[in-house]
Amino acid sequence: MTPESCFSTFYQFSVTGYVSLHREKRKGKKQGALRKNTLREILRTKSRFIAIFAIIGISVGFFSGLKSSAPSMLATALQYFDDTKLMDINVISTIGFSEEDIEELHELSYVEQVMPAYFADLIVTKDNVDTVARVYSIPETTKTNHSVLNQPVLKEGRFPKGEGECVIEKYFLGMSGYHLGDTIEFNKAVEGKDTLSCIRHLSYKIVGVVDSPLYLTYLRGNTIIGDGTIAFYMMIPPEEFAFERYTMVYLRTEASHEAFNDLTQAYKDKVNDEKEQLEAFSQKCIERFNTTTLAEAQKELADARKEYEEKKAETLQKLKDGAKELQDGVQQYYEKTGEGRQQLEDGEKELQDGREKLAKGQAEYKKGMEEARQQLTDAQKQYDDGLAQYNAGKLEYDTRIDAAEKQLAAAQNEFNLQYQVFYTSTKPQAETKLSLLKLTIDLYSRGIITAEERLAKLKKEPFSERVQEEIRQLEEELAETRQKTAEYQKQYDDGMKQLADGEAQIKAAQQQLADAQLQLQTQKAEGAAKLSEAKNKLDQAEGQLTAGRTKYEAAMSEGMMELQEAQAKLLEGEAKLAAGQAELKEQTLQGQLAMKEGREKLANGRYEAHVQLGEAEEALHDAQQKIDSLANAKWMIYDRNDNPGYTGLEEDADRVDSIAQVFPVFFLLIAALVCFTTMARMVEERRTETGTLKALGYSNFSIAAKYLIYGGTAALAGSIAGAVAGEATLPFIIVSTYGIMYSLPPTILSIEWSSLILASVSGIMCICIVSFMAVYKDLKLAPAVLMRPKAPKPGKRILLEYITPVWKHLRFTSKVTARNLFRYKARFFMTVVGVAGCTAMMVAALGLRDSITSIADLQFRQLTKYDQVYALSKAGTTDQKAYLMSQFHADDRFENSLLAYMDWASIEKDKNGRNMQVRILFGDNREQFEQMFVLRDRTSHADVPLTDDGLVLTERVGEVLKLSVGDTVVLTLENERYSCKVTGFTENYAGSTGYMTPAYYEKITGKSPKYALVFTRTAEAHKSEEKEMANDLMKNEDIITVTSITDQVDTMMDMVKSLDFIVFVMIFCAGMLAVVVLYNLTNINIAERVREIATIKVLGFYSLETANFIYRESIVLTVIGGLCGLGLGNIFANFIVEAIQMDNVMFPKIISFWSYVIGFVLTIVFSLLVNFIMYFKMNRISMVESLKSIE
């Protein structure tokens, strides 16, 4: 509908209203028009109506839905308890119950139903890991007066039919690796007690899966065996138990009449009252037991003891006699064997002498023979050497003679040849030649003479040429011939001389040869003489040698013979001795055998006697102990609150309720603020109408009624829709989320009408009051004033403008924004508060989540730094444990290991105050303890010292019990009450612990602690091997169970996971609220400034520029609101964390940086979303209509 049409409609309405008013006034139905007006108003301003409707709807829905969650949770649980007939009281007796006890219990006035039952905590082994199982008897009617209580709900399979079958709990089946149809194997013994003395079989087949109303959560409670924690429960038929007496009785009492109120104080009081009465009644039963069964047993024991003592004395005497007999036999034996041994020793000595002599003789003989042999060998060697020398000499001689002869022969031959050549050829040839020469010479001599003669003749002739010539010729010829003759003469002389020399040479050679021949002859003769001489000598030596050898051989054989004889004699002696020895040995052996037999017999007798006596004694001791334990019989009376996890349900419900308290109230507050703005705007818009109506004479109430009806209708419709939506979703979502932890049937809705009505009524009232307040202002004004249009809020300078340097530097648009922000202060405030609230809620929700998720890290990485816990058998001695610890310390896969004491204790400040279960813990080694358990103050992180004067408690215990340092508390530990001083509180998030020193433990209890746990820290490198390490160590019989911290972390995360969902719901609702608030406020902003927007559009602003003109303010407001919300969120988060604390879980007050960021960003995102929606609305503003006129 366009503003123009609005205007005209209004105009028409005013006129018709005026007309109809008068008409209707006459008819006495004056309200008709007004009602019509109101209805039309609603239809016309749908978005405003829907805004109020939504904001009230969300608030009421959130509030009533959350408020109904806790009651629905409890209603579901209570219905479950009622349907399964959960017991009211549970009695466990140290002596069990007889049929008679049951009978009498049944007759008690306040007892309605009785179910006797059996249970036993036994150890189950799977994959080398032992876990403790609580075995119950399946509730079934065995006798007419027995009822079926705690009816288990069969989830799968069937109940046992035959022997050796069992049903097991659903929760454990899921996580243990057991499946339907698997067999559960029990250990043969539990801490020295035979398993078969409790149940009839050692293995049971799983045939069904059940949920028992006794266990609401994953908590299974504690036990005294194993690591003290029950891992799971299972059920077998009652006849599978081997007990004579019932171990437990479940009662349903008059208190159950108020079943649906059994979380009320009345129920608790009633049950407490009944418990007290039962306590008194128990004395009667115990007395009966003491006087009958126990007395009988005591008498039997006394008789048995007497018999035992007699038998013991008799046996001991017998043993004494036997020992004496044996002693005598031994004496005799030693005497006899002594003689024989002496004789043998003498013989042995003689033999030894003989042996020595023989050895000496042999040695002498050997030596003599050796010497003789040596001499012979030397002689032989000498001879051999001589012979060799001789032979060598002979050979040399022969060679030399031979060579000389050969030389001689060669020389002879040569000579012969020379001789022959000389005389046959050389000499004759030379002689011939010489004779020739002689002839020649003669010839020449004659020629010379002739020539001389002639010459002389010529010389006498006159002198002529011819003659001269002839003379010269002749003289030449003569000189020549004379020279030749001299030459030949010389040749001839030489030749003659040569010949003579040759003949002389021949002769000399002949002489030489003859000499040589002679020499050889002489040498030959000499050598032969020498050789023969040597030969003679050698022959002589050979003869001597042969003689010596013969002598030696004779001597040798003689000596040998002598020695052999001696040896034979010796052997004979030895044989004799051996025979003697054998004889003695035989005798000794026999004697010893006899002795041994005797001794064994005696020992056996003694052992047997002792075993028998020991057994008897043990039996007596056991019997005594049994009787002792029976003597202090006690009934332990429990109620539903003692069921593990039962009280947690109530606490969880309270926690949900706490959140339900805080947020919705805040929601409602914001809703009221937003509604006020909305209604104020509406009243302002209808100002002229109010004036007109007033002028027409309508009463103030009639005029106000329009707004009251308008707002009231929106609020009522919103309340109804919100309540329906809230109730239909939140309880179911939240309870089923908790259902992850609790085994509960489907949710039953239990509406908390008071909250629902309170929320609705306060929502409607809020709107009405707010509407009235808005209109009241106008009603006081005169109609004339009202009919004049209200002057638009005048522009004003803001403070910032006076700070010129800042103002000057602002952009024009920023100035406009700044001025606008301060112009509408109410809206400024409203938006900031609304946005801050939404941001705060988101931050708080996220902070809660941070807190929850940081628990694991803080607790298990910073405070308790162990990775595994090994539970030891309590029975082990100190030495055994020391040995075990040395194994732990030697294993380098453990970084650290600590032998520790841990037991559960109940702690209370004063008798009537609250009590809490804490585990008392200390280690035997201070240093290792400090490495594993960090005791520190939460805020300052200063060490909290552990002294020998008191107890350091975890912080939450102190808070719950309202303790301060120096207070004295009463500790119920190991069934004894001790008074302890609290010396400090340590930061802790999960679980409740009291730390002390071993010395303090000894001081208060007077006992030395029984260490039964080993806390270990795995070395970083072996983190992935924890399972194998556990398996390795579980092979050790002294280690019963292993718990890994990872399991604990998982368990804890499960526990807090359920809160995660509430966080999500909170964020979702806060987001919705943010959207609605911002939408509403932006809507009003736009409505108020329609003219302004139209004007700037006319000026030519584009769509986005126009939007920005408005958005800038909205964004600034959102940012301011968001920032405020961060601080507020912190306060909120702390408040919630305080509200939802559990007794044994403390939530750290931590909000991560990211939570702030996310909370802030989400707010901005919601704001942008709203602006985005508004963009279209702004685009639709028509310039024509808006500018037409002033309303």
Added chain:
Amino acid sequence: MQKDFVKFENVYKRYKMGEVTITAADGVNFSIDEGEFAVVVGLSGAGKTTVLNILGGIDSCDEGRILVGGKDISHLGKRDLASYRRYDIGFVFQFYNLVPNLTAKENVELATQICRESLDAEMVLDSVGLSERKNNFPSQLSGGEQQRVSIARALAKKPKLLLCDEPTGALDYNTGKSILKLLQNKCREDGMTVVLITHNSAITPMANRVISMRSGKVVSNVVNPSPKPVEEIEW
């Protein structure tokens, strides 16, 4: 001076009021030359505001063509229309429509900051005779002063067309006259084309052109060759 600077050709505008259809502009035809001071006169509901709105780009026509400076604006999209308003049109309203949270000067700046070529805000305020009051908020100004701010805001944008919707409607006689004088001066001195709508036919003599309308139709379009100065007009 361009002839037929503004031209309406068979412009129709129909409003639907529930079942009834009202034809606000029923085939409007007229033209205005550049630099003219045109007055559109008619009784209430004659369709003159519709015509002005369509001309000013704050409303659209159902049929026909509107030419401004030769540009057809009848089929412009939303954004183009905004640009058209931004650069070509100056609007003066009957109720001034000043942003109450801005001073006189700031109101003018609101317009100038989005224009490419604008006049200095203070100068324009001086020219409309508001030198003394430029730092006052609208609520501190009289009606005439507010209307002067409004005119200054329109003029500061240096528009091609100044459109005035009953600018004197909410003013007393003398103030109205001074406003009209201001507008006439702007037209005469700066050559601004001014289109003014009024139901008061007494002021028609001051116009160059008088367009009379009745029942969404133009009944006459008369050019006044000798417009009278405002001072001489009495009503």
